[in-house]
Structures are given as structure tokens and as C-alpha cells.
Amino acid sequence: MLNELEKKIKIKFKNPKLLDVALTHKSFAIENNLNEFNERMEFLGDAILSTATAVYLYLKYPNYDEGKLSKIKSSAVSRTTLQEIAKKLKLGKFVKISKSEESTGGREKDSILANTMEAVIGAIFLDAGYKKAEKFIHELLSNQKINPSDYKSELQEVIQSKHKTIPVYTVIAEKGPDHDKTFKIEVRIGKKQLGIGLGKSKKEAEQNAAKNAFEKMN
Known part of the structure; x- marks a missing residue:
């Protein structure tokens, strides 16, 4: 299984154990009395992803100012983008999760896929260093359509201009476990509902609500 994933990501690990841990969800570790799971690598991968994406x-955009780049x-680096990349790589097939997570569709959960993607990046860094991880991230981003729209900010500008509020x-x-x-x-605005949005975080749901408001306006 690890060999198959290595072929998909085009990286051969010197220490395959790192990749194995990156794919191990906490639920699987608890169920099987294991000491290692992927949350620490997820933390590391998040930091590597942020830096490599900034670079x-x-x-890529030498004429963009700091605000637009941000x-x-x-x-x-959003959860949405990470889970989309994870699904393209069919990462869910390789994740090690508990039987209870399996029974509730854990392999396709956006949160598990996004977190595992970050853990894999952390594992690449630990195995081969920053440059290898950076190259991997840059290749992923070059093949990914990134939506730079900040619907929430844009909606606020429109509403302030038209309604002075x-x-x-x-x-x-709210649905689901913590x-x-x-x-x-x-x-x-006032008593008028402009839009509704869903998301795995409040920030994501707010962006989707603002996007929905724009769709209704148009």
C-alpha cells in the first residue's frame, strides 16, 4: 500500500515508517494501542505548507501586493483546497482509521483528508528535508485551481456602498462531534437574509454564506 502511494506522490521514502505514521489517524492508534499517530506531523506539515505556499x-505573482497575496x-492552504488535493491523490484509500470511523465514512471526511495531507507533507520534510517538501507542494499548487476570491470582504464593500451598513x-x-x-x-442586513453557507469552520461557512449572497444578487 505504501509503495502505491509513493508512486502517486512520486516520492520514495528513505524511512517508510514516517509515511506510515502520517497515514495513521488517532482513532486507529487508540483502537490498536499504538503510541504514534499523525497529529504531530500534521502540525509540522501545516507550517511547511504555509511557508512553501508563500514562496x-x-x-508566481511578482506584481501582486501583500494584501492580494495573502x-x-x-x-x-485552506481545508477545502487540501481535501480536493487529497481526493485527487485518492488519499482516503491509504488512511488508517478505526472501525467506527470507517463505518461513518471516515475515508471521505474532508477534515481527515485535509489533516492527513498536511501530515504527509510533514513526513516528506522529516524524510528528505525542506527543499523536497517545497518541491512537492509547488507541484501540487501548479496543478490546482486556486480561488483567490474573498467573498466576505467583497460583500462587505458592496453592502457598505449601497446600504451604509x-x-x-x-x-x-452546528452538526457533528467536536x-x-x-x-x-x-x-x-437588518431583518433581510442575504445568504446561507456551510463549512467545517466558521470562517469557511461565512465565506460560503457570502458567496451564496453574491449568487442570489446575480
């Missing part, structure tokens, strides 16, 4: 965007970076975002529902919540958020 990639700085070089918007694109936020989209590039700002939109208000409110959580109207480690895998889905938020439902509405955006309003």
Missing part, C-alpha cells in the same frame, strides 16, 4: 505565490494564500453573520446550526463539526451560518 510559490511570491514568485488572500490567495488563504485559499491555497455592514452584513452580520450568525451561526444558525472534532468534525459542520457549521451553518446566515448573513443578514
Whole structure:
């Protein structure tokens, strides 16, 4: 199984154990009395991803200012982008999860896929160093359509211009356990609902609510 994933990501690990740990979800470790799982690598991979993405965007867009680069970076390292990349690599096939997670569709959960993607990046860094991890990330980004739109900021500009007020975002529902919540958020001006959005974080749900508001306007 590890060999198959190595072929997909085009990286041969000197220490395959690192990749194995990167694919091990905490639920599987608890179920099988293992000491190692991927959360520490996820933490490391998140930091490597952030730095490598900043370098990639700085070089790719020499005429963009800091504000625009930050918007694109936020989209590039988002949970949405990570889970899309993970699905393209069919990462869910290789993740080691508990039987209970398996029974609830854990292999396709956006949060598990995104977190595992970060852990794999952390494993590449530990196995082969920053340059190898950076090259891997840059290749992923070059094949990924990144949406730089900050719908929330754009909606606020439109509403302030037309109505001299700002939109208000409110959580109207939460579903799922603490480690895998889905938020439902509405955006309003006064008593008028402009849009509704879902997301695995409040920030993501707010962006989707703002996007929904734009879609209704058009």
C-alpha cells in the first residue's frame, strides 16, 4: 500500500515508517494501542505548507501586493483546497482509521483528508528535508485551481456602498462531534437574509454564506 502511494506522490521514502505514521489517524492508534499517530506531523506539515505556499505565490505573482497575496494564500492552504488535493491523490484509500470511523465514512471526511495531507507533507520534510517538501507542494499548487476570491470582504464593500451598513453573520446550526463539526451560518442586513453557507469552520461557512449572497444578487 505504501509503495502505491509513493508512486502517486512520486516520492520514495528513505524511512517508510514516517509515511506510515502520517497515514495513521488517532482513532486507529487508540483502537490498536499504538503510541504514534499523525497529529504531530500534521502540525509540522501545516507550517511547511504555509511557508512553501508563500514562496510559490511570491514568485508566481511578482506584481501582486501583500494584501492580494495573502488572500490567495488563504485559499491555497485552506481545508477545502487540501481535501480536493487529497481526493485527487485518492488519499482516503491509504488512511488508517478505526472501525467506527470507517463505518461513518471516515475515508471521505474532508477534515481527515485535509489533516492527513498536511501530515504527509510533514513526513516528506522529516524524510528528505525542506527543499523536497517545497518541491512537492509547488507541484501540487501548479496543478490546482486556486480561488483567490474573498467573498466576505467583497460583500462587505458592496453592502457598505449601497446600504451604509455592514452584513452580520450568525451561526444558525452546528452538526457533528467536536472534532468534525459542520457549521451553518446566515448573513443578514437588518431583518433581510442575504445568504446561507456551510463549512467545517466558521470562517469557511461565512465565506460560503457570502458567496451564496453574491449568487442570489446575480
